[in-house]
Amino acid sequence: MKSSKKLRATRNQEILALTNQRRLCKIVGTLEMAEQIWDTETVKNITRVQSETNTIRKTLTLSSIECVMITMTYNRSLAIYDELSHQCHVLNTIHQSTDVDKADRLYVIPGNVTSFTERTTAKPPESYLNVRLCDDLDPTNTSGVYRITPVPGKSFDVFCDMDTGDGPWTVIQNRQSKEVDFYRNWDEFKSGFGDLHGNFWLGNDQLSVLTETPCVLRIQIHSLNGTFGYAEYSQFQVSNETDQYRLFVTGFSGNVSNAMEWNSGYMFSTRDRSNDIYERISCAEVRLSSWWHKRCTKANLNGLYESSNEKFMVYWEGFYGQDIKIQLRTTKMMLKKP
Template sequence: MEPPKSAMTLLLVVLLLISQMRTSRIPNGTSKGIPFLRQSKPLIPSAQVLRSFGIFDKVATEGNIDRKIEKYIHTLLPSNCEDAQIWSRLAHSDTGGVVGLLIPGIGFKNVFCDVSDEGGNWTVFQRRKTGNVDFFRNWADYVNGFGDFENIWLGLEALHQMTREGDYELKINMITTDEVHLSAKYRNFRIGPGSSNYILSVSGYSGNATDSLMLHNNQPFTTEDADHDAFPSGNCASRCEGAWWYIDCYYTDLNGPRTNDVIGTVWMNMNSPPTNYYLTYSEMKFRRRL
């Protein structure tokens, strides 16, 4: 008996992926194994292969053979930056950069992995470096993600899927208008499902930026077209021209507007008297807790 055509299709995808990984070359043309991590170029061909065969649509609707093959594909490509960093060592690369991950429940997605800060393994999900990307966006954009890796939002659904199982920590790096470098680290980090409006869960603060994000703990996400905040007189996202786990409205807001070469983002210094840190740079990233 011949195997189902869908299974044969998926098997072909596996063989194509293996072929691509074995023949991939870094920009200077010299082969170095499996260079998943790139300084600037994402692993686009594999994404095109997966999409062209509709692999994840097939797995969602067809039988156990397809699911077994999907699981096998997940052993070929990393599903987090920790696995990707192991692959990068095989490829003699430790600089970090854009990497293709197979995220459970989503499929193939290009992300930026930081392999240098405190031992690496970090998945960067928010970065504000220049004013090239508008962060005043709707719910769908924040769920699915947007940006150019210098100014990026990975996506709420990806954050949920990547933190739903296991223990994760969060680190936030910031630079103020006075060029002061700040950091806030949380031992526990998780993003809830869409049914909770991607509620934020953080605890266990350390750092030099004061524990301002903790005041947003257990808050759902709000955008201009999806108001889930506790502000009684309107929508915090519309009022602040951003999107965040607003309360009424914020003690931190890293997705605000950019004006006069300053990201309109704030991290409140909770020392007495409270003042605001205004930022020119922010980066949020998470990893499985060491």
């Protein structure tokens, strides 16, 4: 087999493997063991090429074991755990030439991948146990997926927007295209869905945890012609499931109408659970939209993307200061501490 001084320098670092069929995690050995599975040059090439082009998720983790579990969650078979920054880089695949036996395992190769990313300087690790919202991260970090712990014992991944002014911001909803269907049921909105790097709803359970202490909410929207609008609220809070994820929002400022506050005090509705004020119709079904419906809504950010029907489309009523529903191309909802 071919040798590699670069890999040999870290030969005592563990390669972790996970048998996908049984969902079990165990240590299978060192880099020498990896070389028995692949030749050294293949391992080196995978590490270089995949991290340069196919990183689909980058998450702050405390250990390579946790990196394994995250990679399993996204049904991927290769990741690189950066021991210097405590980042888990989940990669898109193992290798095109991998045979069936090899593909049945998940491999995490430890090492410093700084040279393979856009990062130019290594930052000290930040324990996600001390990160309640993205506000708590080093503001010089890049935008991306990070693990946070809003309350003790409850940790999950979020997308942190480190670029928008007055941030960092914790993104709770993002719609940029039609790839993800938002017309879903109660349980799906409860747990969240989509891709944190693209279109997603973070999850009502997560919103409730994040806003146990009221947060600042910022909504950024673009109309079909590209006009930018924003609405910011000094207090935003979502109750727990027992209270049907009731919305409380106030303290408006922005360059569009105050459409969101119209829904304050009302519970969340989905196609299979109606909590609006109507008795004979369901706003979630009428608008094809799961939302905090009152007499339906003036802000339909979870509507049907690119719909030509005014009832179903993603819209903001009063975008230009008039009571007219303006269809939107993009929407983003973000939180930060007061």
